Amino acid sequence: MSLILSVAIIVFIFVVIFQIAKASEYVSILKGEEASRQQNNKINGFLMVAFLVLGFVGIYVCNKIYYGKTQLAQGAASVQGEKVDEMLFITLIVTGIVFVITQFLLFWFAYKYQEDKNRKIFFFTHSTKLELLWTAIPAIALTILVVFGLRNWFFFTSEAPKNALVVEVTGKQFGWIFRYPGKDAVFGKKYYKNIDPATNSVGIVWDDTYSKDDILTEQTMYVVKGTPIKLILGSRDVIHDVGLTHFRLKMDAVPGIPTTMWFTPLYTTKEMREKTGNPNFSYEISCDQMCGNGHYSMKGIIEVVDQEEYDMWMAKQKPQYFTAFPEKDPTAVPVAAADTTAKATTAKM
Amino acid sequence: MSHEAALHNHEGHESHGHDDHGHHEHHDTFLTKYVFSQDHKMIAKQFLITGMVWAVLGGLMSVLFRLQLGYPDSSFPWLESLLGKWAKGGQITPAAYYALVTTHGTVLVFFVLTAGLSGTFANFLIPLQIGARDMASPFMNMLSYWFFFTASMVMLSSLFVETGPFSGGWTAYPPLSALHDASPGSKTGMDLWLISMALFVVSSLLGGLNYIATILNMRTKGMTMTRLPLTIWALFFTAVLGVLSFPVLLSGLILLIFDRNFGTSFYLSDIFVNGVGALSNEGGSAILYQHLFWFLGHPEVYIILLPALGMVSEIISVNSRKPIFGYMAMLGSLFSIAILAFLVWAHHMFVTGLNPFLGSVFVLLTLLIAIPSGIKVFNWLTTLWRGNIRFTPGMLFAIGFVSLFISGGLTGIWLGNAALDIYLHDSYFVVAHFHIVMGVASMFGMFAGVYHWYPKMYGRYLNNSLGYLHFWITFAGAYLIFWPMHYQGLAGMPRRYFDFSIWESFKQFADLNRFISTVAMIVFATQLLFLINFFYSIFKGRKVTVLNPWEANTLEWTTPIRPGHGNWPGEIPEVHRWPYDYGKDGHDFIPQNTPVGEDETGTH
Numbered sequence: 001m002s003l004i005l006s007v008a009i010i011v012f013i014f015v016v017i018f019q020i021a022k023a024s025e026y027v028s029i030l031k032g033e034e035a036s037r038q039q040n041n042k043i044n045g046f047l048m049v050a051f052l053v054l055g056f057v058g059i060y061v062c063n064k065i066y067y068g069k070t071q072l073a074q075g076a077a078s079v080q081g082e083k084v085d086e087m088l089f090i091t092l093i094v095t096g097i098v099f100v101i102t103q104f105l106l107f108w109f110a111y112k113y114q115e116d117k118n119r120k121i122f123f124f125t126h127s128t129k130l131e132l133l134w135t136a137i138p139a140i141a142l143t144i145l146v147v148f149g150l151r152n153w154f155f156f157t158s159e160a161p162k163n164a165l166v167v168e169v170t171g172k173q174f175g176w177i178f179r180y181p182g183k184d185a186v187f188g189k190k191y192y193k194n195i196d197p198a199t200n201s202v203g204i205v206w207d208d209t210y211s212k213d214d215i216l217t218e219q220t221m222y223v224v225k226g227t228p229i230k231l232i233l234g235s236r237d238v239i240h241d242v243g244l245t246h247f248r249l250k251m252d253a254v255p256g257i258p259t260t261m262w263f264t265p266l267y268t269t270k271e272m273r274e275k276t277g278n279p280n281f282s283y284e285i286s287c288d289q290m291c292g293n294g295h296y297s298m299k300g301i302i303e304v305v306d307q308e309e310y311d312m313w314m315a316k317q318k319p320q321y322f323t324a325f326p327e328k329d330p331t332a333v334p335v336a337a338a339d340t341t342a343k344a345t346t347a348k349m
Numbered sequence: 350m351s352h353e354a355a356l357h358n359h360e361g362h363e364s365h366g367h368d369d370h371g372h373h374e375h376h377d378t379f380l381t382k383y384v385f386s387q388d389h390k391m392i393a394k395q396f397l398i399t400g401m402v403w404a405v406l407g408g409l410m411s412v413l414f415r416l417q418l419g420y421p422d423s424s425f426p427w428l429e430s431l432l433g434k435w436a437k438g439g440q441i442t443p444a445a446y447y448a449l450v451t452t453h454g455t456v457l458v459f460f461v462l463t464a465g466l467s468g469t470f471a472n473f474l475i476p477l478q479i480g481a482r483d484m485a486s487p488f489m490n491m492l493s494y495w496f497f498f499t500a501s502m503v504m505l506s507s508l509f510v511e512t513g514p515f516s517g518g519w520t521a522y523p524p525l526s527a528l529h530d531a532s533p534g535s536k537t538g539m540d541l542w543l544i545s546m547a548l549f550v551v552s553s554l555l556g557g558l559n560y561i562a563t564i565l566n567m568r569t570k571g572m573t574m575t576r577l578p579l580t581i582w583a584l585f586f587t588a589v590l591g592v593l594s595f596p597v598l599l600s601g602l603i604l605l606i607f608d609r610n611f612g613t614s615f616y617l618s619d620i621f622v623n624g625v626g627a628l629s630n631e632g633g634s635a636i637l638y639q640h641l642f643w644f645l646g647h648p649e650v651y652i653i654l655l656p657a658l659g660m661v662s663e664i665i666s667v668n669s670r671k672p673i674f675g676y677m678a679m680l681g682s683l684f685s686i687a688i689l690a691f692l693v694w695a696h697h698m699f700v701t702g703l704n705p706f707l708g709s710v711f712v713l714l715t716l717l718i719a720i721p722s723g724i725k726v727f728n729w730l731t732t733l734w735r736g737n738i739r740f741t742p743g744m745l746f747a748i749g750f751v752s753l754f755i756s757g758g759l760t761g762i763w764l765g766n767a768a769l770d771i772y773l774h775d776s777y778f779v780v781a782h783f784h785i786v787m788g789v790a791s792m793f794g795m796f797a798g799v800y801h802w803y804p805k806m807y808g809r810y811l812n813n814s815l816g817y818l819h820f821w822i823t824f825a826g827a828y829l830i831f832w833p834m835h836y837q838g839l840a841g842m843p844r845r846y847f848d849f850s851i852w853e854s855f856k857q858f859a860d861l862n863r864f865i866s867t868v869a870m871i872v873f874a875t876q877l878l879f880l881i882n883f884f885y886s887i888f889k890g891r892k893v894t895v896l897n898p899w900e901a902n903t904l905e906w907t908t909p910i911r912p913g914h915g916n917w918p919g920e921i922p923e924v925h926r927w928p929y930d931y932g933k934d935g936h937d938f939i940p941q942n943t944p945v946g947e948d949e950t951g952t953h
Binding site for chain 1: 426427443444447516517518522523524525528531532533534617618619620621622623627631632633634635636669670671672674675676677678700701702705708709712713716717719720723724726727728729730731733734735736737738739740745748751752755756759760762763766767768769771772774775776812813814815817818821824825828829832833836839840841843845846847848849851852853854855857858861874877878881882885891929931932933934935
């Protein structure tokens, strides 16, 4: 019912607008083409300046309302992120100046040089001097941006420091799997045909001795504040993307082709909660590459903690090898042995 | 020579259809005049109207998915009546959402802003503005439309497949697009998408080769290359870009078809699909597809933009009653944009794990594009400066184009810099950027062209008042929709998300999303107003009574008010000057076919 009503209202508005427009066309024919064109020119010339003024007011208002909700207001949470923010501001200033000048000139000229019977146009076909000027100035401005940009780019994509904490991140439809190399600090080999969703979600090759202490977790990754974190990214099925908004980085996770990224977090999750005043704050990993119908829900969490808390968390983790082969788990042996003895005794009895 | 041939052909037609349809103006049957027409003007209108149908469908899709983004908690029972199982309980499902987003992108990029824009105006303007009776090959031209039509039909049919149309984004990255089991949209819907795109590439190649051949070979006497209107130059570069880059897309798509259906591993390696298990494919590269795709994909952006650049230059000059400033610089900048278009594709791939050094080369080349773009903007501004501007609806849209081109172009400088892209990539900042500079701006170029050349197309004017209303609402609306999206992008909000409510980092924009969706609906309704205006005016619009209503210099205004097939009833006019002699030596305008006077100052 409300649908029919709203459609009816829209149709009605259309009909009214259309009739008015038709009538105005007749009026303009009566007035003569010249006169009506001049009138239209006046109105549209005025609207040009109005748009310019309202536009800048609108930009101001928009900034006032929404700036606080952007990441820029919150500040970056990694060394890399701070550089990104700094560059964002430099770029904003450079492009902002060009924006204001050109938009102002566009609408101002449109207003100022609207048709006037007495004006003779300035027959001006070209000026090499002017053209060189506005080739050179943007070129210089761009050089500055490129220099800043590439310096940061090469820093972001450089080899991670030796002391970096290495975590392997694997995307799947629709979640994240994290692998830590364990005490030996070396990842065991993996092969995708070994994948078993229940016990071996990334396809670790158990014959490899390095694999025995690898730790697998899902959904939440723990890292240490102030320590460089190196992520080795991969995917099990389609292309995903590890989007780290608060650290200002992202990198695709591609099946078959490992990629890497590294960053140094500056604040623990707890510190960020205080800094942002949001008790629910967490470092979210968003998938930023269309990966299927669950794309929007593919969330991971990074817990940034201090070294002590990290060590405590790590101590609680059990190598995946023992989940896959519970009978080989030394900590589980007494229980298992007890079980078998118990069974044996029952059998005897 | 070929002019003669076209003329004979035209006469042949006349004598042929004489007996049964003698009352028709050109003695064609309905079928040869309106359906399988070989007249470039009719083909242009076919492209335009098919493009408009797709624009409405694509726009409607955006309204539907904006409904989800703006009102994620509301349910609209009418949606269920419209979409059935895709909107159970009146709420769009994620599958439907992604299908809508994907089809919206594909359709608007390829069907509306490629076929609808350059298909329309290249066909319409090239012969008329260079002084030719028709295209080099009218038959190929007709084929180009009908391949496009078939592509359209296949794409349309994919909307009705049980598993839904393709839903992996318009870029169709494998493995998502290659694996039937990765997403329901990657089943039959994707096969149809691929077939449709392949047909579309054929259409675009047939058209493009024809435009190039026509521009190079069929210019009238005196029409040297540097006397061509900038529209023609822009359409020429557009065609060159298309001819050189579309085959690469086609090859990429063919490899994808092989991977999907014939067990090859061009793009596939080390894949384990939930519910299916490990696939046997090894050794392929998913990134290879992205290189092939963006080798077209980036030139495609300029295929969309260049015709608008050309038409806007022409319309601004005509309505400022002043020559375009720096014709040769405009030409040079078009040329350098066309060259650079081929050298920047990997800036779409900064975060794929691309070699950082390679990335840095693409940063440099990408930011270089700002220079020719800047030249164009400053030249337009100088053209307006000390002109005598008439605000026709076409001129308003041209000015609006320049404003949007500046706004969207400048954010390109942000995104082209890899160190910023690593943060902004695939966020709403990108959505805002390309919608403003490629989507809305090119749409504005298209509107400018339609308003400006409508009198030539149909011999009638569009209603002016509706035109003004259309412009101001659309212009303000475009900024209201896309400007705030930059802020969402700066909050890191990823694009292609069905729902943000579970995200602590992105959920703060619920009210803004509602605002954007509401404006989007109003803007969409305003486009319907334009459609009414368009179709009403074909039959009932104010009649054009003078040959040259805008007092323009180019050759199309020397044809009769309703030119027949062959364009000029008599001789094709000879050209004596460039097309921008406005306000020269005290004359308001001097058409191109006016011989150079004895006491005239320097001629071009």
